[in-house]
Amino acid sequence: MRKAVSRIWTAFAILAAGALAAPASAELIGDAQRGATLFERQCKACHQIGEGAINRVGPQLNRIFGRRAATGADFTYSKSMARMGADGLTWTLETLDVYIENPKALVSGTRMNYRGMADDQSRSDLLAFLRTLSDNPQNIPEAEPTARMTDHDLDPAILSIKGDPEYGEYLSSECVTCHQPDGTDQGIPAITMWPEEDFVIAMHAYKRKFRPHPVMQMMASRLSDEEIAALAAYFATLGQ
Amino acid sequence: MSLNRRLFIGTAAAMTAGLAAPWVRAQTKPRVVVIGGGPGGGTVARYLAKDAGDALDITLVEANPIYTTCFFSNLYIGGFWDFENLQHGYDKIAAGGVTVINDMAMGVDRAAKTVTLAGGQVLPYDRLVLSPGIDFKDGSVPGWSADQHAEIMPHAYKAGPQTQLLKKQVEEMREGGLFCMVAPPNPYRCPPGPYERISMVAHVLKTRNPTAKILVLDPKDKYSKQALFEEGWQKHYSGMVEWLGPDMGGGVVEVRPDTMEVVVDGEVTKVDVCNVIPGQMAGKIAQIAQVTDDNGWAPVMPDSMKSKLDENVFVLGDASAQGDMPKSGFAANSQAKIVAMTIRGELTGSKVFPAKYTNTCWSLIAPEDGVKVGASYEPTPEKIASVTSFVSNTGEDAALRKATYEESLGWYAGITTDIFG
Ligand SMILES: Cc1cc2nc3c(=O)[nH]c(=O)nc-3n(C[C@H](O)[C@H](O)[C@H](O)COP(=O)(O)OP(=O)(O)OC[C@H]3O[C@@H](n4cnc5c(N)ncnc54)[C@H](O)[C@@H]3O)c2cc1C
Numbered sequence: 001m002r003k004a005v006s007r008i009w010t011a012f013a014i015l016a017a018g019a020l021a022a023p024a025s026a027e028l029i030g031d032a033q034r035g036a037t038l039f040e041r042q043c044k045a046c047h048q049i050g051e052g053a054i055n056r057v058g059p060q061l062n063r064i065f066g067r068r069a070a071t072g073a074d075f076t077y078s079k080s081m082a083r084m085g086a087d088g089l090t091w092t093l094e095t096l097d098v099y100i101e102n103p104k105a106l107v108s109g110t111r112m113n114y115r116g117m118a119d120d121q122s123r124s125d126l127l128a129f130l131r132t133l134s135d136n137p138q139n140i141p142e143a144e145p146t147a148r149m150t151d152h153d154l155d156p157a158i159l160s161i162k163g164d165p166e167y168g169e170y171l172s173s174e175c176v177t178c179h180q181p182d183g184t185d186q187g188i189p190a191i192t193m194w195p196e197e198d199f200v201i202a203m204h205a206y207k208r209k210f211r212p213h214p215v216m217q218m219m220a221s222r223l224s225d226e227e228i229a230a231l232a233a234y235f236a237t238l239g240q
Numbered sequence: 241m242s243l244n245r246r247l248f249i250g251t252a253a254a255m256t257a258g259l260a261a262p263w264v265r266a267q268t269k270p271r272v273v274v275i276g277g278g279p280g281g282g283t284v285a286r287y288l289a290k291d292a293g294d295a296l297d298i299t300l301v302e303a304n305p306i307y308t309t310c311f312f313s314n315l316y317i318g319g320f321w322d323f324e325n326l327q328h329g330y331d332k333i334a335a336g337g338v339t340v341i342n343d344m345a346m347g348v349d350r351a352a353k354t355v356t357l358a359g360g361q362v363l364p365y366d367r368l369v370l371s372p373g374i375d376f377k378d379g380s381v382p383g384w385s386a387d388q389h390a391e392i393m394p395h396a397y398k399a400g401p402q403t404q405l406l407k408k409q410v411e412e413m414r415e416g417g418l419f420c421m422v423a424p425p426n427p428y429r430c431p432p433g434p435y436e437r438i439s440m441v442a443h444v445l446k447t448r449n450p451t452a453k454i455l456v457l458d459p460k461d462k463y464s465k466q467a468l469f470e471e472g473w474q475k476h477y478s479g480m481v482e483w484l485g486p487d488m489g490g491g492v493v494e495v496r497p498d499t500m501e502v503v504v505d506g507e508v509t510k511v512d513v514c515n516v517i518p519g520q521m522a523g524k525i526a527q528i529a530q531v532t533d534d535n536g537w538a539p540v541m542p543d544s545m546k547s548k549l550d551e552n553v554f555v556l557g558d559a560s561a562q563g564d565m566p567k568s569g570f571a572a573n574s575q576a577k578i579v580a581m582t583i584r585g586e587l588t589g590s591k592v593f594p595a596k597y598t599n600t601c602w603s604l605i606a607p608e609d610g611v612k613v614g615a616s617y618e619p620t621p622e623k624i625a626s627v628t629s630f631v632s633n634t635g636e637d638a639a640l641r642k643a644t645y646e647e648s649l650g651w652y653a654g655i656t657t658d659i660f661g
Pocket residue numbers: 275276277278279280281301302303304307309310311312313314343344345346371372373374396397398429430433434437523524525556557558559567568569570571572600601602
């Protein structure tokens with residue numbers, strides 16, 4: 001239901017944008033000033049931004065738009081973030097929005113110990129602020145009506161599906177060609193003993209193509225919500 | 241519910257067996273005989289034992305006690321992988337409850353449902369699984385036959401001593417010599433395999449013998465991952481590789497092993513090393529069992545890999561004619577899971593889910609420069625049909641290519657564990 005509504009909205013937005021061809025009429029990303037305050041409160045403990053910013057717990061965040069993930073100078077990223085960067089993950093309005101909303105959706109093993117910012121408007125304000133500290137803010141759309149309003153968070157109904165581990169075991173036979181059931185983590189990440197929710201969120205991030213990896217996008221694209229839940233339930237039990 | 245159903249089917253199966261063959265009344269478990277212990281057969285045997293070992297009597301017949309993977313054998317030629325790491329034994333499959341017999345299957349009597357081994361043993365079966373890989377088509381390359389000339393002009397397309405021989409020949413080639421590959425016509429195992437091999441040979445020559453040249457004679461006008469290979473050869477081995485397709489005579493080739501000559505469209509060229517990869521067909525035992533078609537491959541049902549000619553026989557992997565899937569180890573392993581599930585369902589009453597298949601093939605072009613191609617598949621009434629696919633892009637940066645290469649290492653470890661335990 002909610003999905004359908006948002007899809008209709010998106011379709012309408014595309015129509016509207018095309019018909020009017022007037023970016024000025026679209027709403028701005030958000031309120032940069034409010035975003036600055038949010039940054040102070042929620043990010044600054046770990047990140048610096050602005051003139052003279054240096055790496056702290058997290059990398060400095062100047063010119064983040066258009067930057068390939070995990071390529072900030074002189075910062076040691078987690079293995080997981082480095083892999084995403086190698087895969088081609090680049091920071092855009094959309095990917096930043098997904099990451100800040102729930103860092104683990106995009107990068108399961110991220111070292112950014114931050115639970116995420118659930119409120120859509122707050123993220124928009126924060127992004128508007130980050131945009132002002134980018135090289136060429138004018139190159140970044142001030143508003144992106146089609147991309148901005150799609151929800152990234154998973155429908156709670158999807159997260160609440162109880163997976164059937166037996167079915168998951170059957171389905172897992174196509175995963176273990178690459179992911180070893182004993183949790184070996186070499187070249188291909190280990191996926192055993194994860195909290196089920198993290199697993200489901202990661203699979204949906206491939207399915208919805210937020211994560212760039214083509215093999216996993218393909219694998220996830222033909223799994224139903226129930227099948228993803230079943231796989232999560234099964235892999236959670238492995239190695240215990 | 242499911243327990244009842246299982247009991248019922250078990251009883252029915254026992255009764256039928258009793259009627260058909262009263263002398264094996266004591267035999268209670270249905271028998272599955274698997275011929276070929278590669279990615280196809282090895283996986284079927286291991287999965288059957290893992291999921292239904294108590295209910296089934298599973299025998300794996302494999303000619304060699306040690307399996308040498310073709311996958312990564314090009315990396316061995318390139319110096320990126322040890323020969324020992326290509327080799328896998330069957331002890332874990334046996335420990336899982338499979339009777340492993342190292343012998344050659346010589347005959348299949350589909351009416352009597354028996355398999356005869358070279359050693360004389362006769363194995364009765366309820367279901368027979370054939371995953372014998374490929375054999376070479378005689379006369380496919382004029383002047384060359386596998387029996388007589390493979391020691392001079394190796395194929396190295398069944399991994400083992402042939403691979404070691406080709407590597408040695410490349411390493412010992414005279415300075416500035418010419419390496420020639422006669423590439424195979426479609427269909428053949430591992431579509432990108434010959435071109436990954438060219439990349440690996442080029443890598444060896446670039447480091448040891450930089451004035452040497454490579455000539456590829458190809459009967460096909462295009463090939464797998466062509467743009468990626470061409471880009472890579474240009475980038476890493478500029479000026480070294482020459483590829484002649486059919487319009488340049490690459491399709492009408494005769495070889496003369498005695499004089500180390502290759503005749504291309506009537507013109508004689510002296511070569512120093514010649515890798516002949518001939519046309520292919522299903523492994524001989526599939527021909528003997530008479531489950532193959534006029535082209536030499538075994539047609540199968542897309543939803544189960546069951547032979548179209550015999551409902552008690554399954555053919556998978558390279559030997560099968562199934563539709564869009566390439567002949568790869570990944571594909572054979574993927575098909576094996578459907579075969580195991582189907583057989584288990586038929587013989588024990590366990591649940592059978594709709595079939596789906598996948599494939600991904602990585603290739604190494606140069607150190608840490610890996611690429612991949614893959615697709616997912618579903619059965620249609622006619623064939624196994626490709627649903628979605630992807631392929632690496634030209635112009636990708638070094639970080640992505642390195643990550644792709646590292647993935648392939650993870651995949652090798654994963655799939656060999658999945659096949660051999
Ligand atoms: C150079 C090269 C590179 C490759 N790279 C890749 C890759 O990167 N990825 C990939 O997925 N695939 C790759 N492949 C393809 C892959 O090796 C094959 O597709 C795969 O091995 C097919 O598996 P199979 O089970 O059908 O047959 P096989 O692996 O050929 O196994 C058949 C087995 O049956 C045995 N056998 C045959 N007849 C009998 C008999 N009568 N009695 C007893 N035993 C018998 C044989 O000894 C053999 O062990 C490559 C192939 C080559 C040549």
